Amino acid sequence: MERIPVAGPWITQKEIDYVTDAVTNGWYGNANVYHERFERAFAGYLGVRHAMALPSCTSGIHLALLALGVGPGDEVIVPDATWIASAAPITYVGATPVFADIDERTWCLSAESFEACVTPKTKAVIPVALYGNMPDMDAIEDVARQHGIVIVEDAAEAIGSEYKGKKAGSFGDAGVFSFHGSKTLTTGEGGMLVTDATKLFERAQFLRDHGRKPGDKMFFNHEVAYKYKMTSMQAALGLAQLERIEELLEQKRRIFSLYQKELNGVEGVTLNYGTPDAKNVYWMVTVVLDPKFNLSKERLMEIMSERNIDCRPFFHPLSSIPAYRDTEQARLARARNQVSYRLTPYGLNLPSALSMTKEKVGIVCTTLKDILRESASGSQVS
Numbered sequence: 001m002e003r004i005p006v007a008g009p010w011i012t013q014k015e016i017d018y019v020t021d022a023v024t025n026g027w028y029g030n031a032n033v034y035h036e037r038f039e040r041a042f043a044g045y046l047g048v049r050h051a052m053a054l055p056s057c058t059s060g061i062h063l064a065l066l067a068l069g070v071g072p073g074d075e076v077i078v079p080d081a082t083w084i085a086s087a088a089p090i091t092y093v094g095a096t097p098v099f100a101d102i103d104e105r106t107w108c109l110s111a112e113s114f115e116a117c118v119t120p121k122t123k124a125v126i127p128v129a130l131y132g133n134m135p136d137m138d139a140i141e142d143v144a145r146q147h148g149i150v151i152v153e154d155a156a157e158a159i160g161s162e163y164k165g166k167k168a169g170s171f172g173d174a175g176v177f178s179f180h181g182s183k184t185l186t187t188g189e190g191g192m193l194v195t196d197a198t199k200l201f202e203r204a205q206f207l208r209d210h211g212r213k214p215g216d217k218m219f220f221n222h223e224v225a226y227k228y229k230m231t232s233m234q235a236a237l238g239l240a241q242l243e244r245i246e247e248l249l250e251q252k253r254r255i256f257s258l259y260q261k262e263l264n265g266v267e268g269v270t271l272n273y274g275t276p277d278a279k280n281v282y283w284m285v286t287v288v289l290d291p292k293f294n295l296s297k298e299r300l301m302e303i304m305s306e307r308n309i310d311c312r313p314f315f316h317p318l319s320s321i322p323a324y325r326d327t328e329q330a331r332l333a334r335a336r337n338q339v340s341y342r343l344t345p346y347g348l349n350l351p352s353a354l355s356m357t358k359e360k361v362g363i364v365c366t367t368l369k370d371i372l373r374e375s376a377s378g379s380q381v382s
């Protein structure tokens with residue numbers, strides 16, 4: 001049997017044509033044509049004023065925090081269960097990440113836990129649309145407003161998701177997206193920073209190009225800053241993908257509904273939650289198992305792999321991994337974040353590549369159900 005990958009893109013002739021045009025013609029006076037088209041189309045899609053194409057989402061969070069003036073002595077609240085890219089830029093700017101708990105159902109930042117983590121030092125919060133689902137943005141915005149906290153929305157996994165009809169990434173002071181090869185819209189590696197705030201955007205433009213003004217031809221740097229740019233080949237790829245976004249999103253939602261049909265009613269298996277107020281684009285179809293199966297995500301991943309199916313573990317709490325576990329904030333988080341510590345050991349991302357077919361979903365689900373049955377009956381799972 002052919003190995004089933006966990007994630008991957010959907011590339012058509014359109015993408016190949018655009019990239020070919022960029023590599024052929026995107027030089028001299030045309031060097032920025034695809035960036036401008038991609039950024040304009042992206043801002044239009046989201047309904048925001050400004051969009052900046054970047055080499056990664058990580059660099060987008062870094063620039064947003066810098067442009068918002070976050071630095072040493074500040075605390076930034078981030079959900080405990082997310083990819084480290086949500087938190088690492090907090091450390092880059094010398095601020096302190098504070099790990100809040102996630103919501104039981106959405107698996108995104110809990111507004112209650114966010115509020116409980118606020119101190120006089122809290123400067124920013126980074127809600128994450130985990131696996132494509134939306135956090136309770138009304139409640140998060142309320143808490144942020146009451147305490148004068150800025151919001152940087154990590155929508156890396158959630159292009160096309162909506163909360164009460166408003167698109168992921170368009171909330172808060174700034175939003176960021178990832179176009180990594182595993183994401184719904186890909187440029188291989190890449191990201192986008194979006195905002196309505198013109199001052200913030202201009203500051204980010206300055207910081208992303210070695211501290212010089214956009215269009216500077218004198219190579220005159222006012223500050224030591226960063227170099228965060230995307231190539232025109234990547235921008236061309238992104239533009240082609242964005243022009244196909246509805247098709248990409250439809251495929252993601254179709255894959256989820258195929259899984260849902262197969263796994264509906266399977267005792268002890270919880271799938272991604274379809275929040276009533278939100279449109280979830282299901283970047284990664286994810287199951288959280290009842291601990292009664294006595295199957296950790298590590299063990300389950302290993303068994304699935306032996307059966308030719310690649311999965312990924314639910315993100316480990318950031319407060320549990322070596323990169324952060326010895327910090328004071330990680331110690332506090334381990335005592336506080338019961339939901340993160342209860343769910344993440346038993347969560348697994350199932351194959352969600354855009355190349356998934358009904359047959360492959362069937363194979364994954366049959367395999368998973370077999371393993372769970374063997375496990376529940378106490379027989380040796382091998």
Ligand SMILES: *Cc1c(COP(=O)(O)O)cnc(C)c1O
Nearest residue numbers: 056057058083085086156178180
């Ligand atoms: C993928 C991802 C990122 C980082 O994206 P890069 O483009 O790899 O920097 C950030 N946050 C979340 C939640 C992600 O899934």
